[in-house]
Amino acid sequence: MMAETMKVKKNLIGMSREELEAELVGIGEKAFRTKQLWHWIYHQGETDFDKMTSLGKPLREKLKETYSILKPEIVMEQLSEDSTHKWLLKTQDGNEVESVFIPEDGRGALCVSSQVGCTLTCSFCHTGTQKLVRNLTAAEIVGQMMVARDSYNEWPSNGHDRQLTNIVMMGMGEPLYNFEEVKKALKIIMDEEGISLSKRRITLSTSGVVPMIERCGEELGVGLAISLHAVRDDLRDVLVPINKKYPIKELLEACRKYPGANNARRITFEYVMLDGINDSAADAKELARLLKDIPAKINLIPFNKWPGVEYECSSHHTIKQFSEILNERGLSAPIRVPRGRDIMAACGQLKSASEGIRKFSQKKPEQPVA
Ligand code: SAH
Numbered sequence: 001m002m003a004e005t006m007k008v009k010k011n012l013i014g015m016s017r018e019e020l021e022a023e024l025v026g027i028g029e030k031a032f033r034t035k036q037l038w039h040w041i042y043h044q045g046e047t048d049f050d051k052m053t054s055l056g057k058p059l060r061e062k063l064k065e066t067y068s069i070l071k072p073e074i075v076m077e078q079l080s081e082d083s084t085h086k087w088l089l090k091t092q093d094g095n096e097v098e099s100v101f102i103p104e105d106g107r108g109a110l111c112v113s114s115q116v117g118c119t120l121t122c123s124f125c126h127t128g129t130q131k132l133v134r135n136l137t138a139a140e141i142v143g144q145m146m147v148a149r150d151s152y153n154e155w156p157s158n159g160h161d162r163q164l165t166n167i168v169m170m171g172m173g174e175p176l177y178n179f180e181e182v183k184k185a186l187k188i189i190m191d192e193e194g195i196s197l198s199k200r201r202i203t204l205s206t207s208g209v210v211p212m213i214e215r216c217g218e219e220l221g222v223g224l225a226i227s228l229h230a231v232r233d234d235l236r237d238v239l240v241p242i243n244k245k246y247p248i249k250e251l252l253e254a255c256r257k258y259p260g261a262n263n264a265r266r267i268t269f270e271y272v273m274l275d276g277i278n279d280s281a282a283d284a285k286e287l288a289r290l291l292k293d294i295p296a297k298i299n300l301i302p303f304n305k306w307p308g309v310e311y312e313c314s315s316h317h318t319i320k321q322f323s324e325i326l327n328e329r330g331l332s333a334p335i336r337v338p339r340g341r342d343i344m345a346a347c348g349q350l351k352s353a354s355e356g357i358r359k360f361s362q363k364k365p366e367q368p369v370a
Pocket residue numbers: 122124125126169170171172173174175205206207226227270272301302303304305306347348349
């Protein structure tokens with residue numbers, strides 16, 4: 001192979017504006033070019049330097065020599081009968097992650113992954129059984145959004161025709177265990193001269209990494225969703241084991257203090273409905289009591305089964321009753337309509353398809369991966 005092709009080119013995707021500027025200055029360019037290059041990458045979605053006509057040929061040549069604009073590679077795409085769209089993506093080091101687009105009446109949310117697998121082991125979650133875990137880089141997180149926009153041909157951004165109107169950090173992984181990269185990625189996605197998705201259209205879901213919740217509100221200001229799933233510590237310890245470290249009381253305290261939460265912008269509490277485990281009338285009443293002084297809304301998630309799991313989903317009747325008890329107490333508690341079940345794209349079902357056939361295995365760290 002020629003030396004030329006062996007050279008690893010730095011990926012421009014995932015760099016902050018400051019980093020991009022430093023690169024340009026480093027190759028002898030003026031700082032104002034940053035804005036133009038940023039616009040090409042994130043507004044136009046252009047990956048071919050030759051087509052960045054406003055940059056001038058010598059600069060384009062220089063960029064081509066040193067940099068790449070690299071998105072994750074699509075390994076497989078699946079379209080559900082209900083139009084849910086799933087991408088299995090491969091990172092440069094051969095790891096796999098999934099993103100899911102959930103369209104609804106001409107708009108929709110992209111469910112983005114923050115890690116390969118997850119270090120946490122919530123007992124009802126398929127991702128939590130995956131052995132291989134690593135943090136995704138900002139490039140790989142932004143890359144998911146860019147791949148999805150490519151599929152729906154949403155470049156250059158056109159506010160009215162956008163279908164990908166929202167992002168939910170609810171894919172694989174615990175986003176607050178990878179806060180720095182998630183933050184960097186979301187800042188890029190929110191930048192008004194690029195993809196320009198407002199923080200009001202972004203929701204981050206956490207299993208309850210209490211020390212990071214405040215920073216998430218202060219530094220990102222995105223909507224917060226909490227995977228609560230139980231109203232007692234003894235049960236939550238089993239369902240969402242991070243509860244042993246940060247019990248319900250501390251978690252709710254962090255929610256009360258969440259910057260930006262108010263009645264117009266409520267915190268979502270996700271509650272998975274598990275038959276005979278957490279779905280009694282007493283549980284519903286306790287849930288309403290726990291949340292009474294928090295600007296909250298509840299999202300009841302019918303449990304999505306995956307091969308080998310022992311839990312069952314609560315009956316429709318039970319879920320309805322649970323929702324009514326909450327409604328009577330002034331809490332909005334819609335039941336989430338399961339989407340993409342036929343392609344294993346529903347909540348908590350995401351897991352690398354080829355994980356089981358990996359030739360190597362890596363021990364799962366007990367702590368957040370660095
Ligand atoms: N790690 C983060 C975000 C990803 S999971 C978190 O836990 O919040 C997104 C949501 O799906 C969480 O509320 C999670 O608890 C829920 N979930 C996981 N497995 C599920 C399953 N099998 N059925 C329904 N919801 C599930």
